[in-house]
Amino acid sequence: MDEVKVFCPATIANVSCGFDVLGVALDSVGDEMVVRKIPKKGVFITKIEGQNLPLEAEKNVAGVAGFALLEKADYKGGFEIEINKKIKPGSGIGSSAASSTGAVWAMNHLLGNPFSKTDLVTFAMEGERLASDVAHADNVAPALFGNFTLVRSYTPLDIVPIKAPEELFATVIHPQIEIKTSDSRRILKTTLTMQTAIKQWGNLGGLIAGLLQNDYELIGRSLEDHIVEPIRSILIPGFDRVKKASLDAGALGAGISGSGPSIFALSRGRQNAEKVARAMKKVYETIGVEHDVHVSKINHEGVRII
Amino acid sequence: MDEVKVFCPATIANVSCGFDVLGVALDSVGDEMVVRKIPKKGVFITKIEGQNLPLEAEKNVAGVAGFALLEKADYKGGFEIEINKKIKPGSGIGSSAASSTGAVWAMNHLLGNPFSKTDLVTFAMEGERLASDVAHADNVAPALFGNFTLVRSYTPLDIVPIKAPEELFATVIHPQIEIKTSDSRRILKTTLTMQTAIKQWGNLGGLIAGLLQNDYELIGRSLEDHIVEPIRSILIPGFDRVKKASLDAGALGAGISGSGPSIFALSRGRQNAEKVARAMKKVYETIGVEHDVHVSKINHEGVRII
Structure with a gap:
């Protein structure tokens, strides 16, 4: 070949x-x-x-x-x-x-x-x-x-x-603004308090346990970020409103995808993920931000031949 | 009743x-x-x-x-x-x-x-x-x-x-010195670097995944502590030697139990845990530290009626 x-x-x-x-x-x-x-x-x-x-x-x-x-x-x-x-x-x-x-x-x-x-x-x-x-x-x-x-x-x-559990879906909305990964790293602090760090590793442990035990509620509760999100979200237009809209629409949790500006939400089932997509989209339509939305099942095999 | x-x-x-x-x-x-x-x-x-x-x-x-x-x-x-x-x-x-x-x-x-x-x-x-x-x-x-x-x-x-996986055993050695939990908390730093924190939540995630996937090697690799152990271990006589002896004897990993002074090791199978106990004991006998040793299966039910 x-x-x-x-x-x-x-x-x-x-x-x-x-x-x-x-x-x-x-x-x-x-x-x-x-x-x-x-x-x-x-x-x-x-x-x-x-x-x-x-x-x-x-x-x-x-x-x-x-x-x-x-x-x-x-x-x-x-x-x-x-x-x-x-x-x-x-x-x-x-x-x-x-x-x-x-x-x-x-x-x-x-x-x-x-x-x-x-x-x-x-x-x-x-x-x-x-x-x-x-x-x-x-x-x-x-x-x-x-x-x-x-x-x-x-x-x-x-x-x-x-x-990942079989019914886990992601919704991603991409506001059409540019944030360079290098810039979004630069604004992060290089130290943190022990208290904040403890919360973070508690949540990461919870997320891993939720994924491996198919516990969707635990996955949702663990999707917290006390370190990066409070800082990086400032660079993303309407972040708080989009996140809130996704949770109100039934998402398990939501946050910044990588270094942004895309915002992701995880949901149980395609229908919920699509409902979340509509809710996120509506926020950006209301405040006038150009955007793309993706709804996707979690990929279970990685790169593949097509 | x-x-x-x-x-x-x-x-x-x-x-x-x-x-x-x-x-x-x-x-x-x-x-x-x-x-x-x-x-x-x-x-x-x-x-x-x-x-x-x-x-x-x-x-x-x-x-x-x-x-x-x-x-x-x-x-x-x-x-x-x-x-x-x-x-x-x-x-x-x-x-x-x-x-x-x-x-x-x-x-x-x-x-x-x-x-x-x-x-x-x-x-x-x-x-x-x-x-x-x-x-x-x-x-x-x-x-x-x-x-x-x-x-x-x-x-x-x-x-x-x-x-916990069925074959997971703990060995605990207790040097007969007193460290108050409140004292051992006081010497810890209240901030840490992001780099150190990232290592810690990587390891915690690895440990949870190792436990839930019965991956003993991953459990062992994840038993790292870059935050507390370097500080608290100073209060524990012979810590480095006891830890090394336990790893050399086949423990998956070892560290400080709670705020110390006990040192724990995790092993696969009772035989290994007992071999680890002998190795830890030998260090304390050599350097002349009074001690107790326990070898125990992980408890799977918590408090129980007897």
Whole structure:
């Protein structure tokens, strides 16, 4: 096989209580990519549809991730990549992670899977470093594994897949404003009080337990963020109103997706998630904010061949 | 029924990565108590065996917890309590929590269970307030529920029971020195860096996932504490050597039990836990520290009638 077409999912990082360690993959939003083996050494982005992004592989997250893989691979040739970029860059649902992860997963597949999933996360993290100056794994890991993933540790890298309950759905609303990940990191404090930290790890423990025990109410109660949300939400127009509208409409919980500006909500069942979408949409229509809305089942397999 | 005899287990709080939120109950170490309904209103400690502790109910954790229950109960009479105090106060394995919890559980039982388990935790926490100035729940909750418990939130109180894998055993070594819980809290810092906090909630998430997925290796990897252990371990003689000896002997992980001075280790299977006990014991014999050692299966039911 010399060519493969893959879907690589959008992802919600942090998920309220899991700053820098937790992420979850969406099933119906993601990038589509064709990756092809070629005799010439190197990584070449030959086509990008949907968005205006650099074709130079050195400036493209998929290219940079691909180079990281190629450097470790016992392979004399190279790869061509075509990207149908369905996730808007800067939306806060793991746009760069999807392209980076899709590229390295497809390359590994074409080479006969010489690399482990943890290796692939490491390669894709180089794409994240290009996009946001920080080689974080909280979008890359769920894009690759599906479901929720916990980055238990970075040194050494230790990814824990956490299966999501079957009826769990996400609603994501993307206000059409741009927040750079690097900017949204810069405004965060570098210290916190022990009291706040204790609340956070209580909630993260609760969320993991809720997911693994199919306890939707516990999932909802655990979706609290006393650290990042109070600061970052200031950058997001109408955040408090959108969050409140989603909870009033029956969402289990809601918060900022990654570094924003997208706002996510989790709900039990598609119907509830769609009701939440209408409620969120109505807020932005009322206050006049351009937006996209996605409703999606949680993705259970990660990047896949299409 | 007018009288009941109960066993209330010793507990390990914090469990390395769950400072102030996590605890786990032991199966073979605990207080034994007889609680009896009497016509006279009030709580009366009539006998304490094994330790020299105050009989005045107002100065005894079981009495204070009992008063908290009695205040909310629709009951005109009172209770007598006899305590066979098998857990040494100040050992760091939930001595006060066992007596407080045993008392209120037995009283509730004798009254026909008018109170929920969460109510009972609230009452027993008053005993903890007497013992350590802080009404914490991380020993009380596992003493009551058994297994591991996560205190997801204090306001409102939200206890999440986490079932322990069947083959999980604890080894606890108690050096015969006294550290007051209030002192060992005072030396802790009140702020921490975001980087350290992120490591901690990564580990707590990993531990919860490991417990619920029967992943013993993940449990072991998650037993890290970058916050409390580096500070409190200074107060515990030979801590580093005991911890290292336990890991070398095959423990999954080890750390400080509650506020110390006891040191705990978790192991897979009784044989390993006993091997770990011998290794820990040897360190204290070598450096000449008086000690007790306990090896126990994890308790799966909490306080029980005997």
